[in-house]
Amino acid sequence: MLKKINLLIIFLSFVIQINLFAESQGNPGEVFPVLVQPNRDYTNLTIEIDGSMYELVALPFSKQGQYINVRDRNIYIIEKDFGESRITIQDSSKVTLSDRDAQRAYKESQLIKKAISISSTQFKSNFKFLKPVDGLISSRYGKKRYINGLPRSPHLALDIAAPTGTKIISPEFGKIILVGDFFYSGNYVVVDHGYGLITSYSHLSKVAVKEGQLIDKGQKIGEVGSTGRVTGPHLHWTVYLNQIRINPEILIDKNYLDTLL
Ligand SMILES: [Zn+2]
Structure with missing residues (x-):
């Protein structure tokens, strides 16, 4: 017993x-x-x-x-x-970097690191975003990446493919905190949405905003392009929460927050 x-x-x-x-x-x-x-x-x-x-x-x-x-x-x-993705980059100078390009890419990575570490409380998002561009998802968050057959860092962003010139909008109100022409990202924009929620937009053909500018939900940021290291025109969209890259798809899923409890 x-x-x-x-x-x-x-x-x-x-x-x-x-x-x-x-x-x-x-x-x-x-x-x-x-x-x-x-x-x-x-x-x-x-x-x-x-x-x-x-x-x-x-x-x-x-x-x-x-x-x-x-x-x-x-x-x-x-x-x-999350599965894997294998891509081919024809321009080998974008895969095996010269010393000069490596230095440039490093400096730019430090700039991005500094930009995303901002802590502001001017705005507060409700964690519900608009989709920034009308197009097809071509690579999801978390995929293991192989570039020209060699393993690289996982893809911690969302790729949306659309023709060059397609409008990119801000998914939420915020402030433009970084704009530049970067080695990997091409024409690049970073938006602060407050409380550690930050988004970035890569490979733009045109940029329609300036650093320091406030932006509304749905307002134009720029246009889809293929600048930087790419295989074709698309938006590489990254979402950071407290400097951690999270899956952008959870923010455009209207029911995501309801699934949490
Ligand atoms: Zn991407």
């Missing part, structure tokens, strides 16, 4: 553990809602879902199969297979 009770206790604690575990996990590149006090000022992005306030915590792609600790809570990041 005692043995049976012991077994039952072991079984029940196992079930409870599984449930706790199931509660605090999420997909890489998505967000996890952590309940916070209402009516308080947070510098991280908080949103209201069903009358309660939640901080949206970004789950890094690089931490798959690991726990991250946020507000004394352990959140497990599920391991996920």
Whole structure:
């Protein structure tokens, strides 16, 4: 009898553990809602879902199969297979960089790093974006990349293919914080949407905005192009939350926040 009770206790604690575990996990590149006090000022992005306030915590792609600790809570990041993409870049000088290009690319990566580390509270997004360009998704977030047969960093952005000259709009209101002509990204724009939510737009043929400018939801940023390192005209769209690249598709999915709770 005692043995049976012991077994039952072991079984029940196992079930409870599984449930706790199931509660605090999420997909890489998505967000996890952590309940916070209402009516308080947070510098991280908080949103209201069903009358309660939640901080949206970004789950890094690089931490798959690991726990991250946020507000004394352990959140497990599920391991996920996003598939792979193999591309061919004809211009070999964009694959094996000269010293000069390598230096340029490094300087530009530092500029981007600095731009995305901005912390502003001028605007607050409701985490619902418009699709920035009307086109077909040609490469999704998280794909393993091979360029000319060699493994490269995963694709932590969304590619939308459209003809050169197709209008690109801002998915949300914000402020233009960086505009430039970059080695990999070509004509490049970064928009701050406040509270650590930042988006960037690569390979533009034309840029319609200036640094420091405020932009409305739906306002034109520029046009699709093939500047920088590309295989054809498309928008390479990156979304950062607290400097972590998240999956842009969750922001254009109208029901995403409802699936979180
Ligand atoms: Zn891309």
